[in-house]
Amino acid sequence: MGGLTLGARGVRATARIVATPEALPVLEGEGPLALRRTRARGPYHRVTVVGAMSAPLGGDRIAVEAEVRDGARLHVDSAAATIALPGRDGERAHYDVRLGVGEGAELRWLPEQLISAAGSDLVMRTRIELAAGARLVFREEQVLGRHGEAPGTLATRLTVYRAGRPLLDQELAYGPGAPGGWDGGAVLGGHRASGQLLIVGPEFTDRPAEPRMLGESAVLTPLAGPGLLVTALAPDARLLRRTLDEVLRTHLPTR
Incomplete structure (x- = not known):
């Protein structure tokens, strides 16, 4: 880790967490x-x-880095929403997890929402590496604009590997810098909040989740691997x- 850097082109900073069963x-x-x-x-x-x-x-x-070592259990949340804001020179920001x-x-990764404020431009990349017997609960939510304002430009990519093999690779883009149609009926349909919940665990190997709609604007999809993905608007x-x-109440193990 290179340490915090403050300069004319913005902040460079990395936060790190390592969890073992004991500490x-x-x-x-x-x-x-x-x-x-x-x-x-618990x-x-x-x-x-x-x-x-x-x-x-x-x-x-x-950037935020978290390593949950063999046998450890870690719950990560946040105290408040993260707000992507424009800089003075219109430059793009980067946030890596x-x-x-x-x-x-x-690992239970359950932060508050990411809010894409008007005029902002953020690229957020998340990469997750899971052992074969690992469990994961991962939530991410995006709110496009604060109350009464247009959204900024937001591009996200989520890649998940289990036992070294791809489990999920997904890219999303919203806002004025995104490809056309991002706010149309085939994508957001006028909604201003989007999110997903990913649950992975060996228990899904023999009992995969059933695909189904969750109301009018959410769907549960079993993965081609031991897990499920919920996408919602x-x-x-x-x-x-x-x-x-x-x-979460339905599928999260109470351990």
Whole structure:
């Protein structure tokens, strides 16, 4: 890790978490990404990401890395929504999330929403590496614009590998810099909140989830591997969260 850098072209910062069954030997925040050990239920270590300054702004390059070693259980959330804001020079911001989950380990990655404010331009990339016996609960939600404003430009890519083999590779793009039709009936259909919930675990090998619609604007899809993906749209963040929470209550193991 190179350390926090502040310059004319934005912030460079990386926050790192390492979890073992016994402890959190690495818990290092930088710049806008402060990490706090918080109280957890059951056998989990819990870490809350706290925004220490406005970010990501145009020109920023920030990252979060989490390694959940064999047999460990980690729950990561955030204290508030992340707001992508425009920088002074109209530059693009980058936000990378890199997660690794070992054999017999579990990661619950449940941050608050990412809000794409008007005039912002953000590329967010998430890469997840899972061992064959790892468990994952991963939620991401995007809100396109604050109340009463147009969205910024947002491009995301989520890639997930299990035992070294691809499990999911998905790209999304919204806002004025995205390809045409992003707000049409075949994509958002006028909604301003989108999200997905990914659950992966060995328990789905013998009992795969059944594909089905969840209301009018959400669908549950079994993966070609031991997991399921829920994609959802909603008029606002509150209704989006309600849909995803219902799936969590139904499918999340109570351990």
